[in-house]
Amino acid sequence: MAPIPKTMSGIVIEQVGGPEVLKWKTDLPVPELKEGEVLVKNEYVGVNYIDTYFRTGLYKAPYPLITGKEAAGTIAAAHPSVAAQFPVGTRVGYLADHAYAALTAVPASRVLVLPDGVSTEQAASALLQGLTALTFVREAAGITPAPEGTEGPWVLVHAAAGGVGTWLVQLLAAVGARVIGTAGSSDKCEIARQNGAKYVVHSRDEDVVARVNEITGGHGVDVIFDGVGKATFDSDLEMITRKGTVVMVGNASGAVPPFDILRLGPKNIKLLRPVLFNYIVTREEMETYTNELFELISSGKIKVKVHEEYPLEDVARAHSDLEARKTTGKLVLKL
Numbered sequence: 001m002a003p004i005p006k007t008m009s010g011i012v013i014e015q016v017g018g019p020e021v022l023k024w025k026t027d028l029p030v031p032e033l034k035e036g037e038v039l040v041k042n043e044y045v046g047v048n049y050i051d052t053y054f055r056t057g058l059y060k061a062p063y064p065l066i067t068g069k070e071a072a073g074t075i076a077a078a079h080p081s082v083a084a085q086f087p088v089g090t091r092v093g094y095l096a097d098h099a100y101a102a103l104t105a106v107p108a109s110r111v112l113v114l115p116d117g118v119s120t121e122q123a124a125s126a127l128l129q130g131l132t133a134l135t136f137v138r139e140a141a142g143i144t145p146a147p148e149g150t151e152g153p154w155v156l157v158h159a160a161a162g163g164v165g166t167w168l169v170q171l172l173a174a175v176g177a178r179v180i181g182t183a184g185s186s187d188k189c190e191i192a193r194q195n196g197a198k199y200v201v202h203s204r205d206e207d208v209v210a211r212v213n214e215i216t217g218g219h220g221v222d223v224i225f226d227g228v229g230k231a232t233f234d235s236d237l238e239m240i241t242r243k244g245t246v247v248m249v250g251n252a253s254g255a256v257p258p259f260d261i262l263r264l265g266p267k268n269i270k271l272l273r274p275v276l277f278n279y280i281v282t283r284e285e286m287e288t289y290t291n292e293l294f295e296l297i298s299s300g301k302i303k304v305k306v307h308e309e310y311p312l313e314d315v316a317r318a319h320s321d322l323e324a325r326k327t328t329g330k331l332v333l334k335l
């Protein structure tokens with residue numbers, strides 16, 4: 001077993017701002033393990049839109065901050081209280097804070113041993129976005145497989161070629177939903193179609209509301225998954241059908257401002273703003289969904305699509321690309 005160094009490299013945010021505030025450092029202290037924690041040597045770190053919210057200050061955190069919510073690698077050390085479950089060298093993935101670093105101390109309850117059929121890169125690319133899509137389809141929207149010989153619900157997925165969008169579209173297509181994907185370029189529309197969207201709408205060139213009305217023959221959509229937020233929320237209320245479900249997934253264009261709840265009444269709309277982490281609070285919830293996710297990946301039923309592997313030092317470029325709508329699928333940092 002290699003000795004644990006005293007210092008490590010990583011990315012620190014000292015103050016909120018643009019991608020330039022993500023600073024590469026080589027002399028960060030290696031975290032000391034507390035009871036119930038393991039030290040993971042990160043090999044791949046997933047980049048998620050939430051990382052940009054902590055960088056810009058939309059979501060609050062104490063600074064200086066090492067951000068990052070997911071990674072995969074190997075166990076470098078374990079507190080004696082959990083050492084028996086996590087031998088050094090075990091391949092693991094996790095959902096926890098401070099992933100933008102060479103080494104991260106993680107509560108063992110948030111760590112998952114990786115099966116042979118899931119690569120370390122796939123785990124770091126899939127955990128957060130894949131579990132978001134799985135839990136939101138199942139628990140937020142309550143979508144179940146369409147019975148044989150019937151047509152599934154009309155479902156609109158915004159940013160259908162993005163990270164979460166790529167997962168949502170594949171999962172929804174697999175259960176027979178009639179998926180309409182929006183995307184901001186022709187290339188992205190093609191990717192959304194390849195992901196399984198039956199219909200695609202170019203959100204910068206076309207009138208999305210009019211196209212959805214046309215595609216659904218005036219019915220509107222039964223469910224909307226919206227990770228764009230501020231820019232699309234009002235039109236969601238137009239496109240949703242009576243008794244439909246609008247799942248606000250995130251804030252890529254900004255947070256939805258406070259609104260008048262009476263606007264839900266004319267169509268008895270169900271509106272949710274769920275958070276992945278609150279669907280996987282218990283170990284049982286986390287393992288149930290993760291086992292399913294790993295099976296979907298190892299069986300090839302769902303493809304993990306990586307846009308680009310960026311060196312950890314290059315994380316500012318990854319954030320710039322993500323926020324400039326230049327990416328599709330998942331962005332990962334390689335150590």
Ligand code: NDP
Nearest residue numbers: 049159162163164183184227249250251252253275276325
């Ligand atoms: P994406 O890969 O989907 O990137 C965001 C996409 O949003 C862009 O590619 C772009 O696609 C679209 N977009 C539209 N308008 C804008 C805008 N003004 N600025 C930036 N992007 C815009 O990111 P992620 O998959 O990482 O995340 C998607 C959403 O899901 C985010 O809102 C994120 O916060 C949310 N999320 C929420 C979770 C939860 O627990 N609630 C968990 C995980 C993610 P296009 O050009 O095709 O329109």
